[in-house]
Amino acid sequence: MEYIVIGISNHPHSVLPEGAMEIVPHYKVFSGGKRHYELVKEQLPEKHEWIDIRSDMPGLFRQYRARNEDVVIFASGDPLFYGFAATIQKYDPGADMQIYPYFNSIQLLCHQLNFAYAHVVNTSIHGRSWEELDQALIKQSQSIGVLTDGTKTPAAVAARMLEYGFDNYAMYVGEDLEGTAGKIVFSEHIKDMTDYKAHTLNCVLLNKKSPKPASYGIPDNSFHGLEGRPNMITKMPVRMVSLAQLDLSARRTFWDIGFCTGSVSIEARRQYPHLQIVAFEIRPECDALFEQNTRKHSTPGMTKVMGDFFAQDLAALPSPDAVFIGGHGNRLEALMKHLDQYLPAGAKVVINAVREDSITQFTATAAQLQYTLSAPMVITVDSHNPITILTAEKLYNE
Incomplete structure (x- = not known):
């Protein structure tokens, strides 16, 4: 069977697109929404069958296939513009289609x-x-x-x-x-x-009307932070290098584990809007901080997950190909092994380590998992302790 999809105007006396008027009399089975039927019914052959398009798409396509003949479908505007043509391709892949488009809205x-x-x-x-x-x-x-x-x-x-x-x-x-x-x-x-x-x-x-200021690298003092703990934020230079190490322009889904103020997620969303971002945090007080900071820095659309990372249904979330570990609760080895189950080949993981035992654990666990380690980078910001940025890439899936 073939689908003939005709885009129509919203005009009460609409004329079918050029070429469509000549073919309509040669078909028997027609389909569209109730509004479409009211617009075109006077132009259909006297003996015709109409199939209403409702919300049950699998059921609709079973009806189409049961007729075992070509179906003419009326749609608003251009069926190829977020329209019914894509629905046909989804529910009847490989189907033959003729498209007669009109202007989209x-x-x-x-x-x-x-x-x-x-x-x-x-x-x-x-x-x-x-x-x-x-x-x-x-x-x-x-x-x-x-x-x-x-x-x-x-x-x-x-x-x-x-x-x-x-x-x-x-x-x-x-x-x-x-x-x-x-x-x-x-x-x-x-x-x-x-x-x-x-x-x-x-x-x-x-x-x-006018552009919004958008610096490359958000100043640390523009984030709302934890009360009494102003240094609990990944500093801007460290953020930028860490994100660069993850090669986010080529990634699809980014997990930020231990987001605290949300600064890393927000920076990633600002610089790479195409990313799906899932941000995890166990501390309840960070929940409101995340909401405040995402609104202040105009970064909607991120998924926030509160609670113990190990207790989450990670399989229900989009699989990450880039991960930043901002916190691990002294369970770094267990976290990396748990995370490994959800990483595809080629995924990258970055951590900012201050303590020597974190560097040792990350390096040893990455080697055990047969990840490739990049050369560590050490950054010192102002009078703060040196930060070692470690990057590991998963080579293959077992």
């Missing part, structure tokens, strides 16, 4: 604004996490298109941006574009949109 919004969109960074939070939008904001992209949903609304977007200090953008909201209630709402100030009730069908365009 962000394009339509830009058209109405006369806004050149060649360099707009497109993101979707429609039924997805915040990750794509978070990355675009951390990178300070000039213009960001956002596909929203019923929960992650324009108001929710504005609230999240304010929470993490991204108040340097203006917001356009395109509502029911090409529909009967179509309109565009503009706000110069994100804070004015936190209570806005938009039409169910909407998309957002963010445009940066």
Whole structure:
């Protein structure tokens, strides 16, 4: 069977894309959402079958396959733009498809604004996490298109941006574009949109008004720290060298074990927004510190895990290919052996050691696990004790 996927307008009297009108009369089985059916039913052959698209995707594709004939599917805008074409590729890999695209909603919004969109960074939070939008904001992209949903609304977007200090953008909201209630709402100030009730069908365009300061290396005194323990932070020069040793530009998932103030995770997120970051800490007082510092330094989207590292269900977390050990509770050897179960070949582990026994344990355990050790680096910051930065790489999986 073949899927013929036709992107359509939201206009109540929409015309099918060129080429699609000629083929529709030759098919019997059609599919789409209820809204799509209302838009196209008058253009379908008299004797046709319609399959509603709902939330049960496996069940939907069983229905398609049970017909054992080609299916024409109607979708909003461009099916290849965060659309139903990707759903077909997921649930019926290798399927034959014909695509007849229309403009996607962000394009339509830009058209109405006369806004050149060649360099707009497109993101979707429609039924997805915040990750794509978070990355675009951390990178300070000039213009960001956002596909929203019923929960992650324009108001929710504005609230999240304010929470993490991204108040340097203006917001356009395109509502029911090409529909009967179509309109565009503009706000110069994100804070004015936190209570806005938009039409169910909407998309957002963010445009940066001014850049946020973003130094390469965050000053230590800009982090909230543990009360009475100002030196409980990985110093900035040590942070930067440690992250460089992990080669994070080529990594996907970073674990920060013993995050304390969150300084290492925050620095990594700022410099490498593509990373999945999971930060672990056993001390309860660090929980609030992490929240304060991630908001102060505009670094949303990291996973925080509180409690004893050894008690966590690590298999439920994304497997790391880069690890920073900021704390080990005098159980370094046990931690490294426990961690080894979750590391793929090529993963790198870095520790900052002050005590000689930590250097000895890390080196001996890495050798026992058959990791490759890089030459140690020793850094002294101001009048603090020398820090030895140790790096080990896992060569292969057993």
